[in-house]
Structures are given as C-alpha cells and as structure tokens.
Amino acid sequence: MEIFIQRLIKGIILSFILLTGINFNASAQCTLGKGDVVITGYDLQDGGTPAGLDDQFSFLLLREIPAGTDIYFTDFGWTSANAFQADIQATTDGVIKWTSDKIYPAGTEIYVFCKYQLKAFDKLNAPAGTVTGVVETVATRANPPGPDHQYMSLGIFSGDQIFAFTGSVGVPTLLAGISMNHDNGSGTSGWDAALTPLTFAADRSMLPAVLSAGAQNMSVISHGDPGDPAFNTGYTGRYKKTAGGVTAGAASTILNTVNTRLNWEVDDNGNHYSPFLTGETFIVLGASFSVQPADKLNQCAGSGTTFTATAINFCALKWQLSTDGGGSFADITDNAVYSGSTSATLTISNVTGLNNNRYRLNATGAAGSVSSNNALLTLSSQVINLSPTLAAGTYKTAYSQPVTVASGGGAPFVYTLVTPGTLPPGLSLSGSGVISGTPTATGTYNFSVNVTGACVSSGSQNFTLIIAPKALTATFAAVTKAYNGDVVANVVFDPLNAASGVVAPDVVSVTYTSAAYNTAAVGSAKPITITGLALTGASSASYTLNPVVVTGTITTATIVPTLAGTITKVYDGNTTAALTGANYSFTGKVGTENVALNNPASGTYALKDIGNRTVTVTGLTLTGTDAGNYTLSTTSVTAPGTITSATIVPTLAGTITKVYDGNTAAALTGANYSFTGKIGTENVALNNPAAGSYNLKDVGGRTVTVTGLTLTGTDAANYTLSTTSLTAPGTITSVIIVPTLAGTITKSMMVIRLPH
Structure with a gap:
C-alpha cells in the first residue's frame, strides 16, 4: 500500500508539472519552430534490460543551433484537449531533453538512446550533446536507484509516436511528429482521429493541428507478416540513403523529402540496422x-x-x-x-x-x-558642384551628353544656359541637363550652365566643348605589278561619299602625291606608304582622314630561257645530249641582278638514231641571290639537234694464201674480216665478200684486194664505212707436178732348179 501511495503522489506531482507549464526554453539566433527538426529513424527493439540494446531514434537539424540549445522529445500522445497525455494515462511514456554542447550546423543528424541509457551520438559515433531525463515513466519511478529507470519506452508491437518540441511540456512549441508501427485501423495512417485525455493508451496519439502543414507529420505503417496481415511489423525504420548519398536543398525541400513515406525503408524481420544511420549527407541551403x-x-x-x-x-x-x-x-x-x-x-x-x-x-x-x-x-549640400568635363563631339554626328552633378543638391535638378555663352551650332541644353543635337560646325565653344535642385540648392559651372572634324575613310587599292626592281606603287581610290563618312550636301575629295612599297622585292600584302594625302573641297576643313592602310602585290618577273644553235653529236646508241653553259641564254633579267639559269649539263634527243633530232632540256631552275624575284616562263626548252653516223673501220686479217691456179681470184671467208666502231651489241656487220683479187696470178708474195664492202644489220643505217675496199698480204704458192710411168713394164724371170 505504501508503494502504491508513493506512486500515486508522484503521478499527481507530474500531472501538476505538465499542466502548469514549467518552461524548458532554449535560446537560439532564431527561435526553433515547426519544421526545424525532423525524425529520420527509429528502432523500437530494445534488449529489455538497461545493459541491452536501447530504444533509439535519430533526428536531423534543419537549422543551425548554438551551444546550450534544448530540444525535448516525448512519446506521450497528443489528445483532443490540445495537450500531451497525463503520465498516468500512458505509464510507459516519458520525456527527455537533448542539449547541444556546441554549435551544430544545419544538416547535422544525431541518434539518441532514449529508454535507459540517455546518450546521443553523431553519424561518426562521436558523443553529440547531452541527454537528460525529464519525465520518467510511471512504470519505473518506484525502482530503487540504479540503471533500471525508463524514460521513452517505445512500444514495439503496438507502435508508438515521437514528438520534438521546445518550450514547456505544458505549453510546448511543437517541432515535429512521427507515428511508428501503429495502425489506427485504416491501414494507411497511425494517427488516431480522437484521443480523450482520460483514455489509457501509450501507443495512441492524434496528429496536432499545428503539425498538419510545414512540419514533419508522417506515419510509418508496415504489415510484413504474411500469416497475419493485420500484425504490425515495422519495428525499425529510417530515411533511405539516396543513390548519390546526398540530400540537398532548402530546409523546406529536405523536410518534404524526409516526410515522404516512400523515401523510408522498414525492416519487417526484427533486425536492427547497423549502423543505425545510413550515412546520408544533408546539405541545407542557408539564407x-x-x-x-x-x-x-x-x-x-x-x-x-x-x-x-x-x-x-x-x-x-x-x-x-x-x-x-x-x-x-x-x-x-x-x-x-x-x-x-x-x-x-x-x-x-x-x-x-x-x-x-x-x-x-x-x-x-x-x-x-x-x-x-x-x-x-x-x-546633399546646398551648393551643387557639376562635373566640369564634357565629352567632345564630332561634326555632323549626333551628340547627347548629360551635365552631371558631382556633389551637393538633391533631385530633381533643373538646368539653364547662362548668357552670354554659346553652344556649338546645332546643339541645345534641355531642362533636365542634357546637351544634345547634331553639331554643324567644328571648333571650341565656351559656355556656362546654372543648376538648381531640391533642398534649396544651386550651382554653376563653366564648360568647354570641342567639336572635332568628322573622320572619313578613303578606300585605296593597289594595282598589282610585276617585279621591276623599284618600289613605285600604282594605287587607285574610290571617290569620297556617304559610305566614306561625308554628310550631304558637303563636297570633299582626296588627293595624294606618291605611293611606294616598303621594298622592291616580290611579295603579297606588302605595305604601301601613300604620301601627300590631303582633303580638298569646300567642306574639307570640317573633315579629317582616317589613317589609310593599303597593301599590294609585286609578282615575279618572267625569265624566258632558250637553247642556242644546233646541238650535234656522233651516234653513240643513246638519246643523251651533252650541253654546256654556252648552249643556254635567257631574257627578262632586270639590270645586273644576280640571277642565272642552272644550265643542266645534259638534254635528250627525240630519237637515238642519226638525223635531225629535237633536243629537249628539262629541270630548268633559277639561281642567284635575286632569283626569288623571278619566275621561269618554262622549265623546259628545245633546240634543233643532229646525230651523225658513227664510223666502222673494216680490216682483212692475216695473209691470204692459195696454190697457183693460173688466175688472180682470192677466196675469202668471214674469218678473214674484222671491224671496229660498233656501239655495244648493236645489230651491224660487214657483208664479207667471198672473193678478192691478187694483183698477179703468178707464184709469190702478192697483195689481195677486196672491194664492194657494205654494212648489214638493222642498226647499219647509223654507221658509215671508213672504206669500201680493203687490202691484205697474199701468197700464191707453186703447183706440185706429180710425174707418173705410163703402161706396164715387163721382164722375164729365170728359174733355177736345184737337185734333190
């Protein structure tokens, strides 16, 4: 009975605290309000003892908070009386306070052990602030001193709710709310439609009207048991890590993202998430x-x-x-x-x-x-100072320039021209201080301007305005010339007109005295200097000439090469023509400039055979230090040529011998003939006459003569015999007379008989 009375007294005291609104206010640069905190995870599965795994939840700061900030969390339900339940109606519920130990930036996620241990950690598992028990559950208040005291004992099967708030338990400023693993019977929400202050229930809660918009107000429901579809299985849930691992945006954007059930994951199998936090990085955009x-x-x-x-x-x-x-x-x-x-x-x-x-x-x-x-x-000062400088104008060019206040006075300002004083012809001063118009004369003009403004302010300023001549653009073009060794340039120009900048009805023209290239050398886009440029005409004094840029081209001069005379050689079986410098000449050189032909040492006959043949030389180039200023009219030249026949020198070999036969005829064979002068293996030979003549028919040393020599073979036409007759030593030997006995010469034989 005594224990019961003690518990009853403690319950009455706690009810008094809740109803009288003891203030647990936190200080911050901005007062924490709804939507500044969101719950990002929960685990309803504690180990059942103070030494076991504790009930836990995690929350995310969507606003920077200073050290010493208090945020309260409770699992008491919200009732139709627009207040939290009394503890005697929810005996396993309680209140804890988390206090920041330093400045925590927006985007910080912290998880809290809320039942026994009352600790808080960041996502690196480092201690983060302190957790203090504010309202212990009725169920453990009578327990002896020690660890077995509970604060927020989150209901695992029936579900529960968590609210974050500041202020006081009796008059809280609600920041966020979440219903976990509780089904109000609809299958879609855990928030109950009604909860009277006298209803005994630790797992039920209404959704506070203040959290219906602009704050977390979600419920997480899961029925993952196929054997009992009505059984609550969402014991553990958390915001699901995104593919990129970063959730970024304004605080309201992140709030809406975290407050969306589809962005959460729930374990229906009774497992714990390890680590509890997903490691998502939250980036909250600041002001x-x-x-x-x-x-x-x-x-x-x-x-x-x-x-x-x-x-x-x-x-x-x-x-x-x-x-x-x-x-x-x-x-x-x-x-x-x-x-x-x-x-x-x-x-x-x-x-x-x-x-x-x-x-x-x-x-x-x-x-x-x-x-x-x-x-x-x-x-503003009552003395108005005007900026003393005006931009120069240009003859017959629209001008608009404000007279500006450097200091003093106040708008609106009114401007007037002081007389005597003269603006350039064509310009006027407006009351708002703008000098505008089109000046019709050049020169320097002096005048003064008075100005009055608000705050009873005034001032004046002397001005000098210069109207400069209008710049014209003359279009010159150079006539291309061939290289001739001098720098003289021939240029032409278009008449000056509106495109040049002349304003009708003005009449202006341009003249010059000479034009010269920068060098006499061949080149393109060569600068040309025009001297004596001047404008003439009745209106020329009101104009000036823009710098004239003219370029031109000097092309190469032409060298015309020739081959001199007739080029002759003796037939040698090929088409090569030997040449010397004397065979070449050319025209087109300027003065004594250093330019010459390369004088190739050989050319080519049209045919290798004898006769009048055209000789062609290719590969002509120019040499010399001035060669770059010239171009050959052709790199090949021709000239008449002649190939004369080669000479064949025949000979009779050895001594030609015969036995006296009473005549002068000498019998010959090819072996008796030879010759020199043939080119290589060409097809040319002697006709090798088969007979010659001894100078006498008688026996003795004689001279043999052969006439009628000619050349044969397909290449014979390219040769000439040095002679058509040959001589050689010859010998006629005596005839041997062979005597014979005529008839039969007979004689008798004597027979001698010998005795037996």
Whole structure:
C-alpha cells in the first residue's frame, strides 16, 4: 500500500508539472519552430534490460543551433484537449531533453538512446550533446536507484509516436511528429482521429493541428507478416540513403523529402540496422539575398527615406548600421528615427545627422547569418558642384551628353544656359541637363550652365566643348605589278561619299602625291606608304582622314630561257645530249641582278638514231641571290639537234694464201674480216665478200684486194664505212707436178732348179 501511495503522489506531482507549464526554453539566433527538426529513424527493439540494446531514434537539424540549445522529445500522445497525455494515462511514456554542447550546423543528424541509457551520438559515433531525463515513466519511478529507470519506452508491437518540441511540456512549441508501427485501423495512417485525455493508451496519439502543414507529420505503417496481415511489423525504420548519398536543398525541400513515406525503408524481420544511420549527407541551403539594398544619395536634410532588401530562406532579419565606412556594424533598434529594423524595409524618418552612414540587412537562416551588401546614405549640400568635363563631339554626328552633378543638391535638378555663352551650332541644353543635337560646325565653344535642385540648392559651372572634324575613310587599292626592281606603287581610290563618312550636301575629295612599297622585292600584302594625302573641297576643313592602310602585290618577273644553235653529236646508241653553259641564254633579267639559269649539263634527243633530232632540256631552275624575284616562263626548252653516223673501220686479217691456179681470184671467208666502231651489241656487220683479187696470178708474195664492202644489220643505217675496199698480204704458192710411168713394164724371170 505504501508503494502504491508513493506512486500515486508522484503521478499527481507530474500531472501538476505538465499542466502548469514549467518552461524548458532554449535560446537560439532564431527561435526553433515547426519544421526545424525532423525524425529520420527509429528502432523500437530494445534488449529489455538497461545493459541491452536501447530504444533509439535519430533526428536531423534543419537549422543551425548554438551551444546550450534544448530540444525535448516525448512519446506521450497528443489528445483532443490540445495537450500531451497525463503520465498516468500512458505509464510507459516519458520525456527527455537533448542539449547541444556546441554549435551544430544545419544538416547535422544525431541518434539518441532514449529508454535507459540517455546518450546521443553523431553519424561518426562521436558523443553529440547531452541527454537528460525529464519525465520518467510511471512504470519505473518506484525502482530503487540504479540503471533500471525508463524514460521513452517505445512500444514495439503496438507502435508508438515521437514528438520534438521546445518550450514547456505544458505549453510546448511543437517541432515535429512521427507515428511508428501503429495502425489506427485504416491501414494507411497511425494517427488516431480522437484521443480523450482520460483514455489509457501509450501507443495512441492524434496528429496536432499545428503539425498538419510545414512540419514533419508522417506515419510509418508496415504489415510484413504474411500469416497475419493485420500484425504490425515495422519495428525499425529510417530515411533511405539516396543513390548519390546526398540530400540537398532548402530546409523546406529536405523536410518534404524526409516526410515522404516512400523515401523510408522498414525492416519487417526484427533486425536492427547497423549502423543505425545510413550515412546520408544533408546539405541545407542557408539564407541569401535576391535583391540588395540600393544607395540613397544626396538626400535632403530633414527628409526621410527607406532601404529595402529581399532575403530568402531566412528566419530572422535585422538591419545594421556602420558609421565608420563599413568597417564595423551594429544592430539597429526601432526608435524615433528608425522603424522596421527587423523587416525587409528599414524606414528612416529624418536623415539629418546620418550623412555617410552605411546600412545592411542581416538575415539568419538554416546555415547561420549572412549580410547583404551595404548601402550608402549621403546628404546633399546646398551648393551643387557639376562635373566640369564634357565629352567632345564630332561634326555632323549626333551628340547627347548629360551635365552631371558631382556633389551637393538633391533631385530633381533643373538646368539653364547662362548668357552670354554659346553652344556649338546645332546643339541645345534641355531642362533636365542634357546637351544634345547634331553639331554643324567644328571648333571650341565656351559656355556656362546654372543648376538648381531640391533642398534649396544651386550651382554653376563653366564648360568647354570641342567639336572635332568628322573622320572619313578613303578606300585605296593597289594595282598589282610585276617585279621591276623599284618600289613605285600604282594605287587607285574610290571617290569620297556617304559610305566614306561625308554628310550631304558637303563636297570633299582626296588627293595624294606618291605611293611606294616598303621594298622592291616580290611579295603579297606588302605595305604601301601613300604620301601627300590631303582633303580638298569646300567642306574639307570640317573633315579629317582616317589613317589609310593599303597593301599590294609585286609578282615575279618572267625569265624566258632558250637553247642556242644546233646541238650535234656522233651516234653513240643513246638519246643523251651533252650541253654546256654556252648552249643556254635567257631574257627578262632586270639590270645586273644576280640571277642565272642552272644550265643542266645534259638534254635528250627525240630519237637515238642519226638525223635531225629535237633536243629537249628539262629541270630548268633559277639561281642567284635575286632569283626569288623571278619566275621561269618554262622549265623546259628545245633546240634543233643532229646525230651523225658513227664510223666502222673494216680490216682483212692475216695473209691470204692459195696454190697457183693460173688466175688472180682470192677466196675469202668471214674469218678473214674484222671491224671496229660498233656501239655495244648493236645489230651491224660487214657483208664479207667471198672473193678478192691478187694483183698477179703468178707464184709469190702478192697483195689481195677486196672491194664492194657494205654494212648489214638493222642498226647499219647509223654507221658509215671508213672504206669500201680493203687490202691484205697474199701468197700464191707453186703447183706440185706429180710425174707418173705410163703402161706396164715387163721382164722375164729365170728359174733355177736345184737337185734333190
């Protein structure tokens, strides 16, 4: 009974705390609000003991927070009384507080052990802030000191919910909410349509109306048991890592992405995710400016003005002031001079005393604070100083130039011409200070301008305006010439007209005295200098001539080569013609320039055979230091040529011998003949007469003569015999007389008989 009374008293005390709204406020640059935190994962499967695996969840910061920021988390349900359940209606639910130990940037993901251990870690498993138990579950308050005390005991089978909030438990500023593994009976949502404050249920909750938009409000339902389709199996769930591992965008974009059920993964098999966090990188875009504040210059003393800038992705705005030229800035607070210091537009009621101040807007967003460009505020002087310089004009060319205020006064300004004073003919001064028109005369003009402006301001300035002659463009062209050793150029030009820049009815023309190439050498695009250029005509004084750029071409001079005389050789069986320098001549050289032919040492007869043949020489080139200025009319030349016949010298070989036969005839064979003078293996031979004549028919040493020699063979026509008759030593030997006995010469034989 005593234990029951103690528990009852603790429950009453806790109910008092919840209802009276003890403040657990956190300080930040921007007050944390709904949508600044999202739950990114949960695991409802603890080990059942303080030493086992703890219930856990993870959350993502969508806004930078300073050290010392408190964020509360609870699994109490939200009731129709627009408040959290009393602890006696949800005895396993509780409240914890996470406190930042340093500045945490937007995009930081932290996971928390929320049931027993009360610890927090970042995605690198390093400790991240501190976790403090605020409301212990009714179920463990009576436990003796030790670890067995529970705070947020997340329901595994029945499901549960987690809310993030700031402020107080009784009057919370809700940041985010998620329903986990709880089905309200619809099969599509875990949020209950109604929950009265007196309903006893730790797994039920309504969706707070404040979280219905602009904040996390999702529910995760999974029925993965095929044997019992109504059984809740989504014990563990988390935001699913993207293919690229990065979720980036404005805080609202990331909120919508994480708050989409299709972007989550759920394990229906009772497993734990390890590591718990997916390692996704979250990049939250911070505040920036789409419109910068503009300078407010020459404001009248006693008047008011405004500065406006447009920021995006911000949660707080603050205008700041610099009185040292932008070196340092201080926050502005609303007072008699300033209003709207925390809005996009700063209103200044009276600018007196604020000359040269600079203003900027500081915007705080998810990634901290950024500042706009600074804008300058200046007050006008009652003395107006005009810029003393005007741009020069050009004859008969449209002119428009404002007279500008250098300092002092305030808009609107009114300008008048001071007399006496003369503007260039054709120009006028408008009341708004623009000198415009088309000047019709050249020269230098002096005049003064008065100006009056707001803030009872005025001033004057003397001006000198020069109207320069109008530049004309003359079009010259060079006539191409052949190289002749001098630099004289022949140029022609088009008459000056409107295209040249002449304005009707003006009459202007151009003349010159001479034109010369930069060198006499052959070349293209060679610069030509024109001397004595001048404009003439009635209106020439109002014009000037743009620099004239003329180029021209000097082409090569032509050298005409020839072969001199008739080129002759004795037949040698080929078409080669031997040449010397004396065979060549040419025309076209300028003066004594160093240019010559290469004088090839050989040419070619049209045929190798004897007769009148044309000789052709190819490969002619020019030599000499000036050869580059010339071109050959041809690289080949011809001349008449003659090939004369080669001489064949015949001979009779050896001594020609016969036995006296009473006549002078000498019998010969081819072996008796030989000759010299044949070219190679050409087809030419002697006719080799078969008979000659001894000078006497008698025995003794005689001379043999052969006549009628001729040449035979297909190449015989290319040869001439040195002689048609030959002589050689000959011998007629005596005839041998062979005597004989005529008839039969007979004689008797004597027989002698011997005795037996």
